[in-house]
Amino acid sequence: MVSASNTRPNITFIGGGNMAEAILGGLFASGHPGDRLRYSEPFEERRKYMQGKYPEITSETDNIKAIDGADVIVFAVKPQVLRTVVDNLSPAFRKNPSPLIISIVAGITTSDIVRWINSSESISLVRCMPNTPALLGEGAVGLYANDQVNSSQRATAESILSAVSKQVSWVDRESLIDSVTGLSGSGPAYFFLVMEAMQNAGIAMGLSSEDAKALTVQTCIGAARMALESEDDLATLRRKVTSPNGTTEAAVKSLEANNIRQTIMDGVLAAEHRSRELAAEMGKD
Numbered sequence: 232m233v234s235a236s237n238t239r240p241n242i243t244f245i246g247g248g249n250m251a252e253a254i255l256g257g258l259f260a261s262g263h264p265g266d267r268l269r270y271s272e273p274f275e276e277r278r279k280y281m282q283g284k285y286p287e288i289t290s291e292t293d294n295i296k297a298i299d300g301a302d303v304i305v306f307a308v309k310p311q312v313l314r315t316v317v318d319n320l321s322p323a324f325r326k327n328p329s330p331l332i333i334s335i336v337a338g339i340t341t342s343d344i345v346r347w348i349n350s351s352e353s354i355s356l357v358r359c360m361p362n363t364p365a366l367l368g369e370g371a372v373g374l375y376a377n378d379q380v381n382s383s384q385r386a387t388a389e390s391i392l393s394a395v396s397k398q399v400s401w402v403d404r405e406s407l408i409d410s411v412t413g414l415s416g417s418g419p420a421y422f423f424l425v426m427e428a429m430q431n432a433g434i435a436m437g438l439s440s441e442d443a444k445a446l447t448v449q450t451c452i453g454a455a456r457m458a459l460e461s462e463d464d465l466a467t468l469r470r471k472v473t474s475p476n477g478t479t480e481a482a483v484k485s486l487e488a489n490n491i492r493q494t495i496m497d498g499v500l501a502a503e504h505r506s507r508e509l510a511a512e513m514g515k516d
């Protein structure tokens with residue numbers, strides 16, 4: 232439970248990788264005291280990097296020690312190692328039965344995690360899917376709470392993820408977290424791919440690599456800001472760039488003829504499907 236002397240919870244991250252760093256860094260920057268943040272990271276080189284960058288935050292090598300006294304435990308390891316991590320932690324949950332658990336792990340379901348914890352106590356678990364722009368405080372996150380999560384735990388989970396996310400969406404069906412994974416969890420990669428392709432097109436037309444990248448990236452930022460700030464919907468914004476019989480129309484016709492919409496749909500659905508597949512692979516007994 233959160234001590235009366237400080238309303239900020241003690242938060243432990245299991246795994247000190249990229250996403251843990253993004254969220255820890257965002258929490259620390261937003262004023263969460265470093266002595267109430269902790270992470271466990273077995274990989275020495277990574278731990279040294281984190282210790283150098285965040286000397287105020289406690290680092291551990293031992294997961295059981297790391298969760299001692301934690302109000303909130305965030306699972307931030309790869310899906311393939313989560314089961315071993317949870318199995319090893321499960322005796323410690325008997326000593327500390329009531330932390331809020333937050334999992335950012337792709338695919339793995341709340342029911343599998345609860346089953347692996349194997350506790351007689353009910354487990355409050357929020358499964359969420361952030362994305363890497365969280366590193367800049369520009370993340371988008373979807374969250375799902377199991378039935379044991381109370382309103383104050385929901386608020387705690389939301390405040391942790393919103394320290395690095397501008398868009399926070401709660402979903403009321405867990406399967407929608409797989410959808411969020413396909414859309415925004417993996418989504419930054421789709422935009423990087425499009426930007427790579429646009430940069431290459433710029434180079435092919437004779438621009439320098441630097442100019443092609445800078446023009447592409449600023450176009451992406453400008454378009455994203457217009458999409459965010461304009462009252463027009465996305466289709467209207469597109470039409471406003473597209474003069475009749477002009478250059479954009481030529482491009483859009485070519486893209487549509489090459490099935491760009493279906494291609495993007497297929498990619499997003501493939502990520503969503505892989506999220507479910509990960510659950511099936513890792514959730515087997």
Ligand SMILES: NC(=O)C1=CN([C@@H]2O[C@H](COP(=O)(O)OP(=O)(O)OC[C@H]3O[C@@H](n4cnc5c(N)ncnc54)[C@H](OP(=O)(O)O)[C@@H]3O)[C@@H](O)[C@H]2O)C=CC1
Nearest residue numbers: 246247248249250274307308309310335336337361362363
């Ligand atoms: N990257 C992304 O865009 C997103 C990722 N996610 C999810 O976040 C999770 C973490 O991803 P990401 O940060 O990218 O991955 P990273 O590999 O950067 O981070 C995971 C960290 O956990 C460490 N680790 C491995 N085994 C253990 C263990 N037994 N105990 C404690 N720590 C351990 C790893 O060390 P080592 O390197 O030695 O194995 C690594 O440093 C994944 O489940 C992913 O699905 C969610 C949203 C977006």
Ligand SMILES: O=C(O)[C@@H]1CCC=N1
Nearest residue numbers: 337362412416417418
């Ligand atoms: O590719 C992955 O599996 C993780 C989850 C979402 C983004 N990266």
